[in-house]
Amino acid sequence: MEPAERVFAREFNAARHTVESGGALYVVTPTGAWCRRVFIVGTLTGRRGSGDVMQARVADPTDTFRVSADWQNPDAVETLGYIEPPAFVAVTGRASLMGSGPRAYTTVAAEAITVVDRTARDLWTQRTAGVTLDRLEALERGLSGGGDERVATTIGLYGTTEEDIREMAEAVRVALESLRPDMVAGDVAPRIGREILLAALGARGIAIDDAVTLGVRLGLSARETRRALEELIAAGECYQPTPDTVKLL
Structure with missing residues (x-):
């Protein structure tokens, strides 16, 4: 499995380009992180949804990540449903850039999510x-x-x-x-x-x-x-x- 990149939310949210390399699509950030998968830790500030699809927001010291969990990773969906915001969480997931131009935005499709503490953050x-x-x-x-x-x-x-x-x-x-x-x-x-x-x-x-x-x-x-x-x-x-x-x- 490809290693997960570490990026701050502000940088990740500023990404506006994807590049295909070696048969894989990477979200390229302004500092030069080539993200297929990312590992983030921050504060779960909110979540919504139920069943097979959930949306969440995870804030680090710079900005907020958009995080989703769906039927492809049922354990992540179920786990997210049990976590009451606010809580420190660690998320590993797939990086995506949705849309194009000024309205483009990045998301993290959670593969795994766990509760952590302030020290881990x-x-x-x-x-x-x-x-x-x-x-x-x-x-x-x-x-x-x-x-x-x-x-x-x-x-x-x-x-x-x-x-x-x-x-x-x-x-x-x-x-x-x-x-x-x-x-x-x-x-x-x-x-x-x-x-x-x-x-x-x-x-x-x-x-x-x-x-x-x-x-x-x-x-x-x-x-x-x-x-x-x-x-x-x-x-x-x-x-x-x-x-x-x-x-x-």
Whole structure:
């Protein structure tokens, strides 16, 4: 069985394209997730229906997934019928894009649904933030001519820009704000700072003070922002044409 992708609801709902590959149809999201199946964890906020068909809404820290369950997966239908909202749930299911153009919307056809706790939701949020940043890094390389065929296809479909990458990195930061104080985000915050700064630098560069201001405004600490800048310089991805500015190579 094909692995299930992890995506935030905001990103999944922004998907407007499908691509056939290897005889399978994938929903392609703006960060470059190619979704045939997805694994989501969030709050079941509502459900309706009965018998063989049920509809539900599952909210993560960024937006809400549309979830359905039908006769093809009777256990998912029955299980959903027993869960009273609100409740934390984990859902594995098939990704679909319904309609086309501005009215298109995504859905998840549940294959399995289980009740989980807040810790499971927070761990999913952390892990999903990490893989989303991996995809954003791949897009950043793709804008410079690197990356694989799927990255190039994603950029072509969505016309991805550095500003888009910065906005998507900001959405990850917002998602992490929902974590309990005792949940440690590891190295995710510096990676968010890295993606925001890479997108902000552009071809013209930016004053270091302006870069720190941007990072702080987006929720990073000044220390995290400066650390991200130092890592970019050490990795050879940017340089300092003058002592108080930094620019992409």
